[in-house]
Amino acid sequence: MITTRDHEYRMLAWRFKQAGIENPSLDARLLVQAAAGCDEIEMIREPGKRLGEADVEKLRTFEARRMAHEPVSRILGSREFWGLAFEVTPATLDPRPDSETLIATALDLLGKVTAPRILDIGTGTGCLLISLLHERKDAGGLGVDISEEALAVAARNAASLGCADRAAFRRASWAQGIDERFDLVISNPPYIPTAVIATLDEEVKAFDPSLALDGGVDGYDAYRAIGAELPRLLKPESHAVVELGIGQDADVAKIFSEAGLEVLDVVADLAGVPRAIVARLPRR
Template identity: 75%
Template sequence: MITTRDHEYRLLAWRFKQAGIANPELDARLLVQAAARCDDIEMIREPGKRLSDVEMERLRAFEARRLAHEPVSRILGTREFWGLAFEITPATLDPRPDSETLVETALELLRDSEAPAILDIGTGTGCLLIALLHERKDATGIGVDISEAALAVAARNAVANGCDGRAAFRRASWAEGIDTPFDLVISNPPYIVAGTIGTLDPEVRGFDPHLALDGGADGLDAYRALADVLPRLLRAEGHVVVELGQGQAEAVTGIFLAAGLVVCRVVSDLGLVPRALVATLPRG
């Protein structure tokens, strides 16, 4: 029986395609490489190398999980975000490329700030805060989350990405107990309408923690909670950057305006979907 890296890659890609899995070739390659514990160069250099019985057993287990719609990132336990590797677990959201829009926007806002202090509300993996600290070596930050398990993941990610000396993580609900003002508050809050979670892609509804998805009856509960605490968390001329769900820009703008914030702009992601809302406190 042929069990080479290349043969198994081609067979797995075909099976994924037949099952309607998106990106079947990429997923197959990543899983074969993970099963064989080889990198891109080794895969190209030695496509005919046979997989051992242990590697084949590992690959079949990976295949079954992917056919059950578990994302490859969760099977491997890691996701690349902003060019950095982040551990993910069932306690955390799987960071998505669209959220990089928040990092890009925040870095622009911090361009003229010296030693900025950053607060990440609902930090999850810590990807937003850690990406910012990675780019701004003079910055410090706090990540808060209601989940102790998520905070443990974020702390490990800070260590892995060399930011642990400048990042702290605390358990809190909407920054409860934190009174120090920050130059920047950033958040990717739950914003899915509760009644629609069951209609999401199986990769999301079956594997992302519902606590990090559920935005309440209209998807806006988290923004109301944020609007309540942001005025005491922002320094003069400080900014907040929050991720938006599709079609939520107008509603979130209204919530923030009612809380006394000034909405500066809404930034679209690469798919031209309004993704990041920027607000600040008025002068005086």
Template identity: 50%
Template structure:
């Protein structure tokens, strides 16, 4: 019977052989999950035999990860903004880069009663992260997928935010009336011709509906630009995620719809990760490249 440390070593080697750069980290997370322990527990049990039940779970986890299924999909949840979110087949797997949107949204959102809208809500991570940090706010999340909306509702309930969030099924904002202080969106922005070249963790496990941005990757931004002037309250703010190299094009679309561009905050890799637009009131945010 292999010891825990040996199982970690062998699992790391297997994942590395499958071309996974994060082999050690992934093997460690999967082994902790199989044992039901944290990292401290893993260290303290390194010299102990790996129980047969845990060994079987770990082997199954490794099989899936070696086939390039993401760790978050295997475990069924992802940490985002220090909160735990359940995933589903119909939801995008939240990425750390998307926390840039939350930072920008909180910078724009005073701590007072606010009405927040999240278009393409998926797991609800953007909306629920903002609501978590703005206890006077109320939010609505919209997704085309009924299955995704159910996951978001479950996440709101698990985080104790169900009383301040509601989730609807709809095509962007077509079923909505009224105006919002803050609109969030992580829309699909991958050009269709680029999807085949994505990493298998994304291409094969994220829903295509959440990836496909049309021929040029800008279809969803065109829809957002058309809808936002009727969705934003005067002085309201929209924060939308950007794909790499899309800042200037999206800024032009939004300006053409009568919105002011307040900034394009960068992620930790110094990439413009989101665009901040306002209706009637300009604000300044972070490093802002020339989007003229």
């Protein structure tokens, strides 16, 4: 059967829509482009270009995986974050656009800091640390994670995005064993209560690693662990920027305050949801 890029895109988008897939047109376009080995400009310029049998077979495989609620980023092995392409694997959390709030906030805080040192706790793909290093060419940093597989992904992302000489990665439970002080600590910790994980969308609970989701019985285990470490990790008057789950801002502020930090702000994402808490280590 002879088929074209545009035909496959329109039919796939229709089938996704009928199946209740969110963003059916976008998902269809991305998968057709990947199967055909073309970019968006080529897709627009040559919509009638035929797909070979191998391309169609690949597309059918992609379609079956998406119909099973596997996210497009996991099918393709890549997710865009802060305008950069990050490799994602089953060992890493799929970076979300909401987390870009942390990057914008951190860059503002680092504005007047020369050659800042940054620590990323629970680095996963490395997207937070690497995005900051990409913006601040004078910065260096360390990403820590409990997962060796995630650390390998982060190291590959740092290499592919030109930051390998300024980014180091180390296995650690939270930041235990790290004896350096930093100008900024950033983290997107697991914050979903254990019992809630089973109620999440299939795309999350079936494909994101549980280590990156499970925040313990009340969802605050990671915040308590990180809060306890921050006073020895931050330079005096330096900042921590930590992602929040919905409705967690007041409780996390209390945890950080009780750990000896000064909570300065809670920053909302583009949807108006409190997304990042900013804390500072006071000068004694």
